[in-house]
Amino acid sequence: MTAQPTPRLDAIGLVVSDMAASLAFYRRLGLDIPADADSAPHVEAVLPGGLRVLWDTEETVRSFHPHWTRPSGGGRLGLAFLCGSPGEVDTVYADLVAAGYRSHLKPWDAFWGQRYAVVLDPDGGEVSLFADSA
DSSP: OOOOOOOOOOEEEEEESOHHHHHHHHHHTTOOOOGGGTTOSEEEEEOTTSOEEEEEEHHHHHHHOTTOOOOOSOOSOEEEEEOSSHHHHHHHHHHHHHTTOEEEEEEEEOTTSEEEEEEEOTTSOEEEEEEEOO
16 A cells, blocks of 8 residues: 655745835844845745745746736735744834834734734735733
8 A cells, every 4th residue: 555645834825016025024024035035036935944935926926827816805824923922922013013014903912822913914914923921
């Protein structure tokens, strides 16, 4: 009997309307993204556990999927960033909002035991910031 292949989550892909604006947002969250990547059609960053984040411009996606259209509605997929403390959630949230990014949910103490906040990236993607409350 042959073993079934087991796919492994290796990367999360984001389609962006403005590469430089998107990369600036994610750099503020600490992702190590090359400084010269802002005008590239495709960018990758490797996270500390080996998972990768991929960014592609809308034009890049249309080059191989000509009927692709920009999604609307949002809220189906989000990225979540673990912060070191409840205070760090508040600090990172305040930094992003002060830099002009849109708040989606102000920091609050969630009933499941975390300090939690949500900011929108430049394309409206939900980015959660959280830390254990204890």
